[in-house]
Amino acid sequence: MPAIHKILIANRGEIACRIQRTAQALGYRTVAVFSDADDDALHVKMADQAVHIGPPPVQQSYLNIPAILDAARRSGADAIHPGYGFLSENSEFARACELAGLTFIGPSADAIELMGSKRLSKIAMLDAGVPCVAGYQGAVQDDATLLREAERIGYPLMIKASAGGGGRGMRLVHNAEELPAQLRTARSEALNGFGSDELILEQALIDPRHVEVQVFGDQHGNLIYLGERDCSIQRRHQKVIEEAPCPVMTAELRQAMGEAALKAGRAVNYVGAGTVEFLLDNSGRFYFLEMNTRLQVEHPVTELITGLDLVAWQLQVAEGQPLPLTQEQVRLDGHAMEVRLYAEDPAQDFLPQTGRIEGWEPAQTSDTRIDHGLCEGQSISPFYDPMLGKLIAHGATREEARRKLLRAVQDSVLLGVQSNQRLLAELLQHPQFISGEFGTGFIPRHFSDHPCLHAYVPTAEELAIAAVLFYQAAASKHRAPLKGWRNNASVPLHYRLGLDEQDWTVQLLAETEGTFKVQTLDRSLDLKLIDHDERSVTLEIDGLRQRHACRLGSDQLWLFTHPGSLLLEDRTHEVIGSQTSVSTGTLKAPMDGAIIDVLVSEGSPVTKGQLLMVLEAMKMEHPLKAGIDGVLQRVQVKVGDQVKNRQVLLQIE
Structure with missing residues (x-):
């Protein structure tokens, strides 16, 4: 086996960084690959060299075997580490590396192929004398066979994507009535996530x-x-x-x-x-x-x-x-x-x-x-x-x-x-x-x-900190001293701070030497500003001093709350009632993603809770349902469309 000199990491994110740290410490050169979405990623910055391999969708970048092999050729890499996920358990990729004269840092393609199939690996384990859960791992995959085998196994049972992992293509089924719909969903997720819709069934062990x-x-x-x-x-x-x-x-x-x-x-x-x-x-x-x-x-x-x-x-x-x-x-x-x-x-x-x-x-x-x-x-x-x-x-x-x-x-x-x-x-x-x-x-x-x-409700202390920081930002705009700036010492300022669909009122009275009296959530707090820069604020609230990391924009504040982050908006000058109700006739995308199914058409009646569309994002399917009863007036997207967070998808009257 020839010595390795330069390793291409066919992955991204934390595992790509993790592999690079050891490889570089041992004296190996490293090559990163990246999509358009990862142009500014840490694994790209850490590598000795980096090669662009395509647009963001994984099929066109991190699952694109020709592009990755070409990146190895162009960079002079002699080995490929696949990390986990993506092509790490792809036997075709392992064989392609071998044919290209590259050392694949992993097991043989045959081992990957056998163990990558839950169906075939379970058969092999039974033959090897390894204890296995009772189930069905046959090659016949039609619904009638799976329904019949499910009755033999008994409920509850697990549906599993044969080629899958990470919970995708996996469903717990409690009774026969649920099985047909769960089979459809599992097949769809398995096909989209792993390129195979083959399933196995297993007896569900309760709380192992x-x-x-x-x-x-x-x-x-x-x-x-x-x-x-x-x-x-x-x-x-x-x-x-x-x-x-x-x-x-x-x-x-x-x-x-x-x-x-x-x-x-x-x-x-x-x-x-x-x-x-x-x-x-x-x-x-x-x-x-x-x-x-x-x-x-x-x-x-x-x-x-x-x-x-x-x-x-x-x-x-x-x-x-x-x-x-x-x-x-x-x-x-x-x-x-x-x-x-x-x-x-x-x-x-x-x-x-x-x-x-x-x-x-x-x-x-x-x-x-x-x-x-x-x-x-x-x-x-x-x-x-x-x-x-x-x-x-x-x-x-x-x-x-x-x-x-x-x-x-x-x-x-x-x-x-x-x-x-x-x-x-x-x-x-x-x-x-x-x-x-x-x-x-x-x-x-x-x-x-x-x-x-549940939705986080900020504490009185957090609302007080936010009001002080928004106040300080206004003070700096007026070129006044940051501590103690105010229009009128005897007149408190009133803030309306928002988080998602909720608003809270905060009354703030600025005193000398960076001290404030704040009233909110039926509490009165004495607050003293000790130190403040663009990355953090140190305050004393009712005699207790603590530092909080923060990032402040024009009307938004990200505040770290030990643990977790809190996003608060200054809505003091917004028109009250402008927030959208949850039970609205407008369906918006809950996040960036791709529309993979549209189950309704314009003019059709819909009921509250009815499944309207399916959005795929971050390797999972997300059902989008109606918030009200009504008639579908307008559908603004189609299958295959990439949508942005909060983008309007359809209208119900």
Whole structure:
């Protein structure tokens, strides 16, 4: 195997940055690829060289195999690292790299092809003696067959896209009446996301733990496992918190799961980094779920408890070197925990968010690690997965790791787009999570109606800070001293501050030396401005001093609120009542995306809650429904149209 000199990373975002850090530290040159949407991305700035590969849609850029191979040729790269997602589990891409004389940093194309099919991999695992969940994994895919097999398996059951992952093309079905519609949706998502609408059916295990084993193989026949990760805290089958080791793991269970994972790897002569995922029930029985033939998003928790660099191992194995350790030499030290930071709004059913990163100040200490691909001023587009980065902490115990991670979540400043930051903090503080006794049903059970999933209501302190900052901005425009400027010392100013559809009144009286009296939400506060620049403000409210990161525009304020960001608007001079009602006859796009289905036509009657259109954004389908009963007067978009956030799609009278 020839030595590697220059590595092209066929990916974007945080994983592209993560791979570059190790590759560059080991002396390799790196090449980034980017679409039009990522022209200002951090992974592009970090690389030694970067090659533009196409417009934003993934099929024309990050899934465009000829464009990526051409980028490797033009840059002189001799190896390609696929990261995770995109082409990382595409056997055609692995073969194309080999034919082009490039080292593919991953397993063989045959292993990718077999394990990339949930249907074929499950058949192979049954043959290899790996325990599997009962289900249907046959080649016949018509509705009649699937309906018949569902009756045999029994309800509840899971529909899964055979080629899928990340929760796309996956549906939980409770009864036979739901099945036909859920099959249609799963097929559509699978075809759009993975290019195959093949499905499997499996018996649904109720509230199991999701435990995965990290395996690693080399080209000399060595295959070991590096402990396990618990990924049970999930939302819609997407992982939110991962940790290692599993809180309920025993030495005997770890060995049994590890040996089952090695059986899976040996069945395909596995080389490189891979993960064998299992479902673990309350009685200690475990079942094969799938094998991911790539580096996992959550690999950092394994790195922190083993002290290893898995990307460095990938590069060594790709160059033909043997594994650095034997199974007996693997040691697990302490506990590590990771959360995924997403650009999404939990108060809007986790709707992905787009926008511009106005502020990004990740909290980092010696025992925390933040993997991200963000820089201030960067745009978050609708074309890619909404995950922005990962926050990871290590401690001597699980509780120490949890406490450190909670502080990192609370202190990492993200301004410009809404995120799941408040939800992450609440999850980490929940007594059931702290106990370690939970399964995949944790979020649906304990957070179905949690306050952090509702529209945020600012506190009196936050409204007071906003009023003072808007006041200071007006003062600077009048070229007056920033502290104590006022028109009349005895006359308070009245502000109307807004967030989404809500407004709050704030009364502010400016006093000397930067002190203010503020009344809002039936409270009176004494506030003193200590320091203020374009990135932060330090204030003393009722004797308590604290710094807040912020970004102030002409009539908008992004304020960091420990944790999470808050966008407040100065609506003092707006006409009251100009806000649009939620139950309106105008349907607007909730975010940037593409229209993939229009189910109604002009002149047809519609009822409140009726599905009208389907919007695809950030690799997920979002149903758009009518807010009122009425008659459809005008449809302003068609299938295939790219739409902007708040763009009018149709009108109902």
